[in-house]
Amino acid sequence: xxxxxxxxxxxxxxxxxxxxxxxxxxxxxxxxxxxxxxxxxxxxxxxxxxxxxxxxxxxxxxxxxxxxxxxxxxxxxxxxxxxxxxxxxxxxxxxxxxxxxxxxxxxxxxxxxxxxxxxxxxxxxxxxxxxxxxxxxxxxxxxxxxxxxxxxxxxxxxxxxxxxxxxxxxxxxxxxxxxxxxxxxxxxxxxxxxxxxxxxxxxxxxxxxxxxxxxxxxxxxxxxxxxxxxxxxxxxxxxxxxxxxxxxxxxxxxxxxxxxxxxxxxxxxxxxxxxxxxxxxxxxxxxxxxxxxxxxxxxxxxxxxxxxxxxxxxxxxxxxxxxxxxxxxxxxxxxxxxxxxxxxxxx
Amino acid sequence: xxxxxxxxxxxxxxxxxxxxxxxxxxxxxxxxxxxxxxxxxxxxxxxxxxxxxxxxxxxxxxxxxxxxxxxxxxxxxxxxxxxxxxxxxxxxxxxxxxxxxxxxxxxxxxxxxxxxxxxxxxxxxxxxxxxxxxxxxxxxxxxxxxxxxxxxxxxxxxxxxxxxxxxxxxxxxxxxxxxxxxxxxxxxxxxxxxxxxxxxxxxxxxxxxxxxxxxxxxxxxxxxxxxxxxxxxxxxxxxxxxxxxxxxxxxxxxxxxxxxxxxxxxxxxxxxxxxxxxxxxxxxxxxxxxxxxxxxxxxxxxxxxxxxxxxxxxxxxxxxxxxxxxxxxxxxxxxxxxxxxxxxxxxxxxxxxxxxxxxxxxxxxxxxxx
Ligand SMILES: Nc1ncnc2c1ncn2[C@@H]1O[C@H](COP(=O)(O)OP(=O)(O)OP(=O)(O)O)[C@@H](O)[C@H]1O
Ligand SMILES: [Mg+2]
Numbered sequence: 001x002x003x004x005x006x007x008x009x010x011x012x013x014x015x016x017x018x019x020x021x022x023x024x025x026x027x028x029x030x031x032x033x034x035x036x037x038x039x040x041x042x043x044x045x046x047x048x049x050x051x052x053x054x055x056x057x058x059x060x061x062x063x064x065x066x067x068x069x070x071x072x073x074x075x076x077x078x079x080x081x082x083x084x085x086x087x088x089x090x091x092x093x094x095x096x097x098x099x100x101x102x103x104x105x106x107x108x109x110x111x112x113x114x115x116x117x118x119x120x121x122x123x124x125x126x127x128x129x130x131x132x133x134x135x136x137x138x139x140x141x142x143x144x145x146x147x148x149x150x151x152x153x154x155x156x157x158x159x160x161x162x163x164x165x166x167x168x169x170x171x172x173x174x175x176x177x178x179x180x181x182x183x184x185x186x187x188x189x190x191x192x193x194x195x196x197x198x199x200x201x202x203x204x205x206x207x208x209x210x211x212x213x214x215x216x217x218x219x220x221x222x223x224x225x226x227x228x229x230x231x232x233x234x235x236x237x238x239x240x241x242x243x244x245x246x247x248x249x250x251x252x253x254x255x256x257x258x259x260x261x262x263x264x265x266x267x268x269x270x271x272x273x274x275x276x277x278x279x280x281x282x283x284x285x286x287x288x289x290x291x292x293x294x295x296x297x298x299x300x301x302x303x304x305x306x307x308x309x310x311x312x313x314x315x316x317x318x319x320x321x322x323x324x325x326x327x328x329x330x331x332x333x334x335x336x337x338x339x340x341x342x343x344x345x346x347x
Numbered sequence: 348x349x350x351x352x353x354x355x356x357x358x359x360x361x362x363x364x365x366x367x368x369x370x371x372x373x374x375x376x377x378x379x380x381x382x383x384x385x386x387x388x389x390x391x392x393x394x395x396x397x398x399x400x401x402x403x404x405x406x407x408x409x410x411x412x413x414x415x416x417x418x419x420x421x422x423x424x425x426x427x428x429x430x431x432x433x434x435x436x437x438x439x440x441x442x443x444x445x446x447x448x449x450x451x452x453x454x455x456x457x458x459x460x461x462x463x464x465x466x467x468x469x470x471x472x473x474x475x476x477x478x479x480x481x482x483x484x485x486x487x488x489x490x491x492x493x494x495x496x497x498x499x500x501x502x503x504x505x506x507x508x509x510x511x512x513x514x515x516x517x518x519x520x521x522x523x524x525x526x527x528x529x530x531x532x533x534x535x536x537x538x539x540x541x542x543x544x545x546x547x548x549x550x551x552x553x554x555x556x557x558x559x560x561x562x563x564x565x566x567x568x569x570x571x572x573x574x575x576x577x578x579x580x581x582x583x584x585x586x587x588x589x590x591x592x593x594x595x596x597x598x599x600x601x602x603x604x605x606x607x608x609x610x611x612x613x614x615x616x617x618x619x620x621x622x623x624x625x626x627x628x629x630x631x632x633x634x635x636x637x638x639x640x641x642x643x644x645x646x647x648x649x650x651x652x653x654x655x656x657x658x659x660x661x662x663x664x665x666x667x668x669x670x671x672x673x674x675x676x677x678x679x680x681x682x683x684x685x686x687x688x689x690x691x692x693x694x695x696x697x698x699x700x701x702x703x704x705x706x707x708x709x710x711x712x713x714x715x716x717x
Contacts, residue, residue: 067557089559097557101550105357107364108592119353120558157366164554 020045020172021066022203026075028061028228035061035101037228038075043206043221048198050219051208052319058228059208060100063176067097079307080172093121095305096165098177102157102209106150110141110160113149113169120162121168128167135163155186159193161275165199177212187211191218223317224322231322240313243321246271248311249283249291254304256281263301266295274288281308288312348491350560354568355575361431364540372537372580373563373587383652384519391480394424395470397435397447404455404611410448410466413488423484439469446470457707472625494520512582517590524678525651528589528610528671530584531577532617533646539621553717556710562715572617577614582637598683605681605688608633609695616698619705626712640681650679673697 001047019042028036037056043049051059064070066077079091110131118128121179136142139159143187149157158178165173178194189268195218198205209215215222216236224232224239234238253260256279262275269287276282282291291310300304362369396415400407414426427444429435435447447469449564451503457464468485470478540633546552589597596602624641625634648655648662649671655663677694680686 010545064717069553069556071716087559092557092559095557099550101553103550103554105361105551107361108357112360116357117554119356119559120350120539120555120560122349155392278555 003228008148017045018056019043019078020047020080022078023062023066024076026062026065027073028058028065028070029073035228036065038182039225039228040075041230041231041233042225043204044204045204047220048205048207048218050215050222051206051225052210052212052215052222052315053208053225054210055056057210057223057225059210060176061228062225063097063174063206063208067095067174068092093168094170094172095175096168096170098158098161098165098173098178100180102154102161104149104160104164107148109146109148110136110152111145114164117164117168123168126320131167131169135166138200139163153186155182155189158186158190159181162190162193163196164199168200169295171202173198173204173206175207177208177210179211187214194218212319216315224319225322227336232318236315238272239316239318240315243313243318244286246313246317247285247288247290248309249285249294250309251281251283251294252306252308253279253298254283254306255279256303260303263297264294266298308343348567349556349565350573351403351564351568354555354560354565355572358572359575362572366442368537370541371585372534373530374464374527376584377534377587377591379487379529379711380522381521381591382461383594384522387518387652391477393426394446394477394481395444395676396424396481397429397444398426399429399432399435399447399449401432402450402454402528406458406464407450409492410450410488411548413492413538417484421437424481428438435464436469439471439496441679442471445474445477448485472570474701484545520653520683521679522594522595523588523594523683524675525608525646525649527584527678528579528649528651529642529646530672531581531614531674532642533618534577535573535596535614535621536634536638536641538576539569539618540625540638541631543569543625544628544631544634547629555652556717562710562713565712565715566622566706566713570622573618573622576612578610578688581610584609596682599685601687602681602685605691606678609677609681609691612695612698612702613670613677614704615702616670616674619702623705623709623712626709626716645669648672649675651675657716668699670698 023042025038026036027034037144039062052064053059053119061070065072066079066084068091072085076121078327080094085092101216108116111150114135115128115130118132123131128171133142137146139162141156141159141163144152144156149160152160162175162178165175175194178279179190182190191214194205197203207214207218219236221233222239223230232242234242261273261275261281264270264281264283267283268284268289269285270290271284272288273284276280283294285291291308295305295308299304376393396414398411400411414424417423418425424445429438429447432447432449435449436439437442439447449467449469451465453466454466455465456462466489468482470481472478540640554671585597589595597606624637628634644665647653648658648665649669650666655666655672673694677691680690680694684690
């Protein structure tokens, strides 16, 4: 594990304040299978903390233990100072939770969904209406107040659930894959809404996701989880910096001379050069100096650059670095298309 | 307890928003009432009974006379006369006639000499209902033939005319208590079984469980909502079914109050029973797969469509343990016999005890976690 549980600059925690969420050596076993394996971290007040991992990594299991939904096999979890195993109701009262599955009642209206939850959370009658009106405005569903939930789009239903999780004005908010299944436009809308609400209500948020861009965009700190284990934890920037940097430069040149590949190889910080035909080269470099040098070299040699693309380290690279592979989804997909061996052929 | 009412509110709002489901729980028992009421209400009529007279004597003529009178009056069967007993037997086998009566040679002589005269009835015993009807009718006739001449026909005519007057309505009335019970059970199967497990699988309960609702509030909320739905369908079928089948007791104040009480206790018993069955089920297929079995196991032995006295011992034992039997018994007493509380208090007590037992087993089994 790299980094530590030190809150970063984006939080509004008083120095020395107890963490909003603290997880100590927590594990969950289903029979012989260990879904979560000795995970520890803490989340400071006001922080947005991301749990990033592929399908089956144990993200939902972690959230469910922290939110009192399943029993903890080993270790402890504290929410706002309450041990979730010993004082589950105190913990429940101080958190809002959006489960992974969309669970709003489709037959009920938007407003009814919110009011039932307000009652379940014991919000006093006089506060209920005001809180619901404010939340509907915050998630931009005021217009749809009396619409049956089944008539809403996926993005709107997610926003309704965000509002539902906040009817009792909790300070700590758990969201399990809030944008999975949404189209790109709705995803961005949900991100913007969450950022705004977080600021306004001074929330601490814990989000799980398997989208790198989501974690990068929203989270102050990210914990990478794989096979139930925490494999890395830090700010997105530091995580990227911790991976041996490798920029990928793809350039296409008109009329490159025969020794051009050797000249590219000689540029500063270049690790490897690969010719891909039609004047196209793929260069892996360890620093940003390469690009400048490449352009200067081409200019002085009088060679026209037809195209140039530079990609720096992403969280994908971080993920591959720490887990040794791509997101597991893709592997599974690849296997799914392998033809079965014909009789007599070795598998 | 406000949290409990939030659960009840949610369940009832959802129930009112999906009238299709509500209708199914009412329509099914009503259709059963009307179709079964008419299908089983009638007696067998115009069965074809082959008659082979190998005797040709005066006593054989007397039998044929009795048959002609049956054919003319009750019309249970019409005689078809054969010369040859082999052909008659073959026709029973291939279904051309429903039975054959063979009057053997020397029958009349044996009657006069009091030498145990016999006639033979050939029936197709693969059709149990038909063959037993014929056997029963002929038993009546032969008994009548053994007693003095004048009375039997009069007795027959009177006895049979009563049945002829209201054959359908009578059976429909008989079925109504079963239909009310069934309607409440279907409502419980849909609400407390199918929809409950669907909600669980869809994660609706996951949403509840992260709120500070207590286990008891959750259990009470779910069961209260289920009971309210069952009461609603019980009341509707009692009123509609009484109108269809012509039961008037329903609309007398005292009977109406007792009916309400029975419906209340029955819905509590059924709902807590379903709650226990489903308390640890996760898979939405389970309720769907088991409902046919549950229905058969609980509805048919209850005396709803056939009297319990006619059951074999083992099935009577099932009936004793079956909460349906008590509900059906109480509804029958109130609707058909217009009885008072003394006739039904033990049914109500049994159902209350069942509800108490079911909920006290289910409560510790109910998990307040996923
Ligand atoms: N009730 C259970 N019984 C047995 N195994 C379980 C149970 N719940 C989860 N698991 C297993 O635990 C592992 C972690 O599951 P979990 O749902 O936490 O993953 P996740 O990271 O949330 O994945 P996803 O992105 O698909 O939601 C999986 O391998 C899953 O099969
Ligand atoms: Mg998950």
